[in-house]
Amino acid sequence: MTSLLSYLIVMVPLSIIFNLPLLFIILKKQYLTVPFGILSAASLGISLFIIQPFFWVVLCIFFFSSSILTKMKAKEKSSITSDFAKGSTKRDAIQVTANGIIPFLFAFGYFLFELLPNLAKSHMNPHNPFDPFFIGVFAAFAVHTADTWATEIGILSKSPPRLVTNIRQKVDPGTSGGITFYGSCASLLGASLIAAVYLLFAIITSLLSIETIIFFFLIAIGGFLGSIIDSIEGAAIQGIYYCNDCKKETETNPHKRCGNETILHRGIQQINNDFVNLSSALIVTLFICLIILLL
Ligand SMILES: [Zn+2]
DSSP states (O other), X not given: OHHHHHHHHHHHHHHHHHHXXXXXXXXXXXXXXXXXXXXXXXXXXXXXXXXXXXXXXXXXXXXXXXXXXXXXXXXHHHHHHTTSSTTOSSBOHHHHHHHHHHHHHHHHHHIIIXXXXXXXXXXXXXOOTTSHHHHHHHHHHHHHHHHHHHXXXXXXXXXXXXXXXXXXXXXXXTOTTEEOHHHHXXXXXXXXXXXXXXXXXXXXXXXXXXXXXXXXXXXXXXXXHHHHHHHHHHHHTBOEEEXXXXXXXXXXXXXXXXXXXXXXXXXXXXXXXXXXXXXHHHHHHHHHHHHHHHO
């Protein structure tokens, strides 16, 4: 218990010192709603940092890259984003939770089943990048980063998106399940960036090996596949509505653009964009953990 206490005595103040300036930037740049968006991000940031600062690094990469990409060319995108839940300029607590809950649960699992026992045994380095929970945190952030980058870059694509479930069918930009070439490249790049942070951890802790390189590829490819699963869910099961006033398809009820009630057009009413984000990350992360356990 004393080793846990000494760990917390170091990590809690450090976590606050690193998180406070970033929360101030988020507040100033209006990336999140006040107070609940900020509060959920603060609790996520502080707890991830305490468990493992590299978890916090990937959270920061995911969050700030997504926020910057969302604000980039926001005016050009606004005609599209007013019809779809994705790519709204300010994220709320529900969106933070939808993107943060899977990484958090895996980080918590890592804390309970790996970090705590290692601290109890007074290991010199209590962290273990071979642990499935540890890798799961990176995998979940890889999916979320890949998905957000694909959406934000894909919206700007000059050629129309194609439906992931029927690649010959062109759809309107922003449509759930629509994919573009640029969006898919961005998705692979985003996932690889998160995987690279995992690799960096292995390098600086002198744990670089064939195994950690395999895990790097698992995270990168898993993140990319997660964004494809996200698109498939968006095309196949997500609730899509129709606004009779605007004569447009939309992901939101009421319609974000006009505020009027919409009718369910296809998909399942209970399945919204947040659910799709969360479930695609969960599917990929569990699958990767299963592979690691079988290796
Ligand atoms: Zn409308």
